[in-house]
Amino acid sequence: MHKYERAGLQKDDLLYMYRTMLTARKIxxxxxxxxxxxxxxxxISCQGHEAMQVGAGMALERGxxxxxxxxxxxxxxxxxxxxxxxIMMSNFAKEQDISSGGRQMPGHYGSKKLGIVxxxxxxxxxxxxxxxxxxxxxxxxKDFVCLTSFGEGSSNQGDFHEAANxxxxxxxxxxxxxxxxxxxxxxxxxxxxxxxxxxxxxKGYGMHGETIDGNDPIAVYAAVKAAVERGRNxxxxxxxxxxxxxxxxxxxxxxxxxxREADEVTEAKGRDSxxxxxxxxxxxxxxxxxxxxxxxxxxxxxxxxATDAAEAAKYASPESALLHVYDQ
Amino acid sequence: MMGTMNFLQAINLALKExxxxxxxxxxxxxxxxxxxxxxxxxxxxxxxxxxRVLDTPLTESAIAGVGIGAAxxxxxxxxxxxxxxxxxxxxxxxxxxxxxxxxxxxxxxxVPMTIRAPYGGGVHGALYHSQSLEAMFNSIPGLKVVxxxxxxxxxxxxxxxxxxxxxxxxxxxxxxxxxxxGDVPEDDYVIPIGKANVVREGDDVTVITYGLCTHFAQQAxxxxxxxxxxxxxxxxxxxxxxxxxxxxxxxxxxxxxxLVTDDNKEGSVLSEVAAIIAEECxxxxxxxxxRLAAPDVPAMPYASPLEKYYLVTKDKxxxxxxxxxxx
Numbered sequence: 001m002h003k004y005e006r007a008g009l010q011k012d013d014l015l016y017m018y019r020t021m022l023t024a025r026k027i028x029x030x031x032x033x034x035x036x037x038x039x040x041x042x043x044i045s046c047q048g049h050e051a052m053q054v055g056a057g058m059a060l061e062r063g064x065x066x067x068x069x070x071x072x073x074x075x076x077x078x079x080x081x082x083x084x085x086x087i088m089m090s091n092f093a094k095e096q097d098i099s100s101g102g103r104q105m106p107g108h109y110g111s112k113k114l115g116i117v118x119x120x121x122x123x124x125x126x127x128x129x130x131x132x133x134x135x136x137x138x139x140x141x142k143d144f145v146c147l148t149s150f151g152e153g154s155s156n157q158g159d160f161h162e163a164a165n166x167x168x169x170x171x172x173x174x175x176x177x178x179x180x181x182x183x184x185x186x187x188x189x190x191x192x193x194x195x196x197x198x199x200x201x202x203k204g205y206g207m208h209g210e211t212i213d214g215n216d217p218i219a220v221y222a223a224v225k226a227a228v229e230r231g232r233n234x235x236x237x238x239x240x241x242x243x244x245x246x247x248x249x250x251x252x253x254x255x256x257x258x259x260r261e262a263d264e265v266t267e268a269k270g271r272d273s274x275x276x277x278x279x280x281x282x283x284x285x286x287x288x289x290x291x292x293x294x295x296x297x298x299x300x301x302x303x304x305x306a307t308d309a310a311e312a313a314k315y316a317s318p319e320s321a322l323l324h325v326y327d328q
Numbered sequence: 329m330m331g332t333m334n335f336l337q338a339i340n341l342a343l344k345e346x347x348x349x350x351x352x353x354x355x356x357x358x359x360x361x362x363x364x365x366x367x368x369x370x371x372x373x374x375x376x377x378x379x380r381v382l383d384t385p386l387t388e389s390a391i392a393g394v395g396i397g398a399a400x401x402x403x404x405x406x407x408x409x410x411x412x413x414x415x416x417x418x419x420x421x422x423x424x425x426x427x428x429x430x431x432x433x434x435x436x437x438x439v440p441m442t443i444r445a446p447y448g449g450g451v452h453g454a455l456y457h458s459q460s461l462e463a464m465f466n467s468i469p470g471l472k473v474v475x476x477x478x479x480x481x482x483x484x485x486x487x488x489x490x491x492x493x494x495x496x497x498x499x500x501x502x503x504x505x506x507x508x509x510g511d512v513p514e515d516d517y518v519i520p521i522g523k524a525n526v527v528r529e530g531d532d533v534t535v536i537t538y539g540l541c542t543h544f545a546q547q548a549x550x551x552x553x554x555x556x557x558x559x560x561x562x563x564x565x566x567x568x569x570x571x572x573x574x575x576x577x578x579x580x581x582x583x584x585x586x587l588v589t590d591d592n593k594e595g596s597v598l599s600e601v602a603a604i605i606a607e608e609c610x611x612x613x614x615x616x617x618x619r620l621a622a623p624d625v626p627a628m629p630y631a632s633p634l635e636k637y638y639l640v641t642k643d644k645x646x647x648x649x650x651x652x653x654x655x
Contacts, residue, residue, distance in 0.1 A: 068397075099434075103431065103432055108432070110433050110436060112433075112436045112437060117400060118433040120428065125420060128397065131390065131397060132394040132395060132399070132401065132405075133398065136398040139354065139403070158389060162385075162387045166384065166385060166387060166390045323435070324430050324431050324434060325430070326430070326472075327430070327492075327494055
């Protein structure tokens with residue numbers, strides 16, 4: 001039995017998984033080009049996180065469960081229903097940006113209809129909101145779960161600990177999903193944690209904790225799926241730490257040469273899930289070089305179209321800056 | 329039906345009525361359940377509503393943040409901060425999140441949450457059980473800041489806050505809890521947020537204030553009747569956003585304005601009231617605008633003589649009105 005079968009996945013799931021990862025990667029690459037061409041002011045990247053984000057997202061039930069993501073979660077929100085055009089509208093800050101109508105920086109995802117809860121820039125605030133959603137669900141007798149994600153650096157914030165403790169005490173169905181990419185901007189893991197794994201912290205809050213390979217979307221799927229089941233069964237929260245590597249600088253305004261060696265990045269690229277998972281699919285006989293090329297071409301065409309549409313779209317009117325401070 | 333009750337009982341009644349009216353309303357905070365709150369504001373509610381009155385860990389940021397999440401989902405949380413002084417760890421959640429969620433999501437999400445917090449001194453609470461923190465939240469568009477001045481207002485305003493579609497900080501003067509008594513109808517009424525209230529008509533001096541100081545202003549005004557000084561008193565009720573129109577009208581009424589707060593003077597909410605009057609009423613004024621407030625020291629000291637020195641009292645208000653009347 002293959003690992004994907006043990007996880008309850010089928011061939012179509014794996015192909016969808018890869019397509020979603022690749023879509024996110026290719027959008028991300030386009031955003032850097034647009035930024036360097038001076039067309040969009042800012043990029044914050046998902047590169048290196050695609051496998052863990054799609055694996056985790058697929059373990060949830062869209063339309064029922066809630067996602068409280070952080071700024072790197074492009075692949076996760078694409079899985080949850082944001083279209084390529086939605087992402088482009090947001091990056092061009094146009095009126096049609098479904099997250100904020102062009103009010104927020106890109107990466108601040110939110111859409112009520114998609115079950116993606118609005119986020120901000122001060123890190124880890126959303127983790128507490130996840131406990132709030134989960135508490136509301138428990139009070140209302142619903143069986144949805146909430147997945148909230150954050151980086152390993154954010155696991156030092158008070159709000160992480162307050163939310164984890166709250167969810168632990170009240171046995172709330174929250175999946176604390178840590179995307180450990182080894183760097184909080186420039187600060188490496190050993191300057192962020194004195195424990196070995198972020199998931200070690202689960203014990204302090206009476207919840208299940210585990211660390212998994214974030215480059216393996218199937219392993220992530222299986223771990224999060226089990227956490228979802230625990231949550232639905234009233235067994236409370238889980239802390240799942242997926243470990244990968246940030247393949248780009250922190251943002252388009254960061255200069256990573258000041259704090260890490262190019263060799264280290266090159267080495268991590270050798271473990272890039274976009275490459276390794278394609279290889280895995282080919283070994284299974286699910287995917288050929290031709291299929292891969294066709295998938296690239298198809299996604300690229302969609303990105304081109306969405307880029308043009310977003311560039312041509314209009315901004316919200318300047319005076320609309322005064323709207324929606326309070327209920328009107 | 330009308331009953332005489334104190335300020336605290338009015339708060340308790342408002343909570344109880346709203347929990348009966350709307351099953352989405354729930355309470356969370358430290359010691360709010362079995363204990364009924366350290367001031368007993370939630371007394372009896374746990375017995376009546378069970379898990380809808382939730383004892384939380386000691387965790388102010390989570391009390392606010394969990395409330396925000398639940399409110400975005402569609403609940404009507406009423407969070408209690410045990411003392412206003414202890415809500416600073418929750419400020420990121422209140423200012424970065426609650427206040428901005430409607431705006432930043434382009435009206436997709438909103439936060440119908442009330443945060444109640446006892447504030448103010450005069451109960452030997454020293455530095456960290458006496459502060460008035462309203463000024464800190466007084467330039468945060470997206471938030472509403474409500475401070476009732478009587479049992480009647482406490483009930484009507486709290487019910488309005490719970491029904492409001494946006495986050496409301498609801499500051500309750502802890503000395504008012506048992507000091508202020510009055511008639512409170514047993515029926516369902518709400519007092520609109522954002523509207524000030526003329527609590528006393530007068531012709532010589534206008535006092536603009538809020539919270540417990542409204543009570544002192546009324547007492548002072550009554551005492552000054554003997555001296556033929558007629559005092560107009562405007563209770564702001566909502567300190568943010570301010571009722572500009574009512575402030576302008578009250579200032580123009582007498583042309584002599586005394587602003588009173590029990591917060592320290594610099595940068596208090598009165599500074600904004602003074603700015604509004606400066607913008608709108610210059611040619612209607614017969615004297616400089618005066619502020620009566622606590623001294624600009626970090627917070628209220630513990631020892632009785634020092635505490636008394638710090639506090640705004642009826643006598644201090646009376647003397648300030650008299651000075652202004654004679655100007």
